[in-house]
Amino acid sequence: MIYENLPDARGHFGPYGGRFVAETLMEPLRELEAAYNMLKVDPAFRAELDKDLALYVGRPSPLYPAERLTRKWGGAQIFLKREDLNHTGAHKINNTVGQALLAKHLGKTRIIAETGAGQHGVASATIAARLGLKCVVYMGADDVERQSPNVYRMKLLGAEVIPVQSGTKTLKDALNEALRDWVTNVDDTFYVIGTVAGPHPYPMLVRDFNSVVGREVITQSQNQLGRLPDALVACVGGGSNAIGLFHPMIQYDEVKMYGVEAGGDGIETGRHAAPLSAGKPGVLHGNRTYVMADDNGQIIGTHSISAGLDYPGVGPEHAWLKDIGRVNYVSVTDDEALAAFHELTRVEGIIPALEPSHAIAYAKKLAPTMAKDQIIVVNLSGRGDKDIFTIAKREGISLL
Amino acid sequence: MSRITFALSDLRAKGRKALIPFITAGDPHPSHTVGLMHALVAGGADIIELGVPFSDPMADGPVIQLACERALIHNTSLWNCCAMVAEFRKTDSRTPVVLMGYLNPIETRGLDAFCTLAKDSGVDGVLIVDLAVEEAPEFAPKVRSFGLDLIFLLAPTSSDARIEAIAREASGYLYYVSLKGVTGSASLDIGSVTAKLGQIRRHTALPVAVGFGIRDAESAAKVGAVADGVVVGSALVSQIEKHQSTPEVLPDLLKSQLAQMRAALDALN
C-alpha cells in the first residue's frame, strides 16, 4: 500500500490531529511550523543534530539479540532496540535534543516541559543545562511522589520542578499547566512537548526527531540479519517511542506492527490507560485523537503502574494508523508488565523501565505464535532505575 | 436579527457599552446558576457568558479551573447547561446568553444534537475556546444554520490575516483577549489594547468585547472607553469561590459587584 505523506498542510492525519488551542497560541504555532520546515532541510541544522545524537546521546543504540529470552519463549527471535542505553536512559532525549536546537535557533532563552515518569523532564533539564537555558518542568503531584528519583535528578540539573495539583494530578494535568505557562510566556519560552501529542506541528516534529530509532533499525537489521524484521513491538503512552520505531517502516507492509497500551487492572475494569483499545475520538490538548472520556465528554482519570503511560489521549498519527488498520493496538495489564520486568531482568541482565515492560510482555505472547526464523524487534524505550522504588513498594519491600 | 446583534446595536445606538459577565454553570451547585444569572441581569448585564465546565480547561487560570472542578463534582453536563438556560428564559426573554467552553463535550454529544438543543433552550451564541477558525470549516456553517452566533477569540498575537479570516466566520461579536495569558491574569495594558482594537476594526464592523484582566469598576471603565463591551469573569467567580459555603449571599453580592462596573461604564457617556 502507498501511504500518504502525513500530516497534511493543516496538520491532519486523516480526521485526526490539527490545531485545537486558544487563539493566542495559533500564530506562535504557525511560526514554529515555518521555522521547523526551514531548519529540517538546512544542512547545518542537520549536521548539528546528528553530531549531538552521536556524541552526546551516544547513538546509534545497539540492536541486541536477546538469545536466552528467545530460547525461553520458544518462537520468533527477539531483538531489543536499546534506547535504554541513551544518555539519560530513554528515547526521550532524541526529541529533546532536536527541540532544544530549534529553541536555540528561534532565540528562546527559556524552555518548559511536562513530564509523567520524569524521563522527558530529565531529558529536558539535561539539554537545558548543556545549552544554558532556563528550564521549568511541570509534573503532576502524584507523579512527583511516585517518581521521586527523577525529580531530584531534574533539580540537580538546575531545573525548577512545579508539582501540578489540579485535576487528576498526573501527566494530562501537567500538560494543561505547561500550555498555560506557554500562553503566558510565549515571547521568550519554547515548549518542549515530550510525546507525539499536542497541536500541530508537535506530533510531526516529535515523530521526526524520534524516527532516528526506526531508521537505525532498518540499517542494523539489514546488516545483522540481511532483511527487515517481521514484527515491531513498542509501548504507547503518548506514542513517541512507538512512532519513532514504526514510522520509517510504515511503507513496508510485510513488517507487522504492534502498539501496546497500558491495560492497568484490565480493560474490563475501566481502570486502565488504553484510549486506542477502549476510548473514542475526541479533542484533547490541541488535537483530535482517541481519548478516554465519559458520556458528557469529560476526560476521565486513567490508571497504570507506569507513570509514563498514564495518559488519557494518544498521538493523532496512532489514531489514524489504528483506523486504517496498519498498526495493531493491544494492551497488557500491570501484572503482566511487572512479570515481564522481572523476566527480562533475570534472563538477559537488563532492567527495563515499566513502560517498555509492557512491550516485552506483549512480545512474550506474540513470539510463540511465530516461526523460529522470524524476527521481532521490541523497542526497549528506557531503563528501569527510576522504577525500582515503585516496584519495591508494590512488592512490599522497604528500600530505606 | 439575532438577540445578540439586536442587543449590541441597541447599545451602540445609545452610545452605551456592553457589560458581559461570565460565570461557570453549576458553580457552586447547579441549583444556584439560574438565580445567579438573574442577579447578573439585575446588576446590569447586557449579555451573559455561561461557562460549560470541562475537566481540562487549558486556557483558564486557577480561579476558573476550580470553578469547573466544583461544577463537575455535581456532574454539570452540557445538557444541564442548556436546561439552565431554558429555565432562565422562562422569565427573561431579552438577555442574550452565550455558552462558552471547550470542544470535547460538544463533539461527544454531536454537533447537530447540541445545536438543536441549544437553540430550543434559548441559547444565542457559542464560544469554543479551543476551536480555531482553521478547524471550523464544517462547524461554523452548521452553527449558523441553527441561527446561533459563533463567537471567536482574538489575541494580541493574531496577525492581520488571522483577524480577517476570523471576522469572516464570526457573528454577534468578537472577543478580544487583552493579554498573553490565561483567564484571571491581572496585567492589563490599556495602550496595547487600544492599538490592537484599532487594527481589528480595520478588518471588521462587528462589535469587539474585551476580556481577561478586568476585575473592577476602574479597569472596566478604562477598557469600556475603547471597546464596545467588557467581559468580566474571574473577579466574579472568585466571589463564588469565597462564599461557596454560604451561597445564599451570592446573588446580592454579584449584583452589587456588577452594578459598580455598570455605573462606571455608564459614566463614560
Ligand SMILES: Cc1ncc(COP(=O)(O)O)c(C=O)c1O
Ligand atoms: C521509558 C519510557 N518509555 C515510554 C514512555 C511513554 O511515552 P511515549 O509513548 O511517548 O513513548 C515513557 C514516558 O515517560 C518513558 O519514560
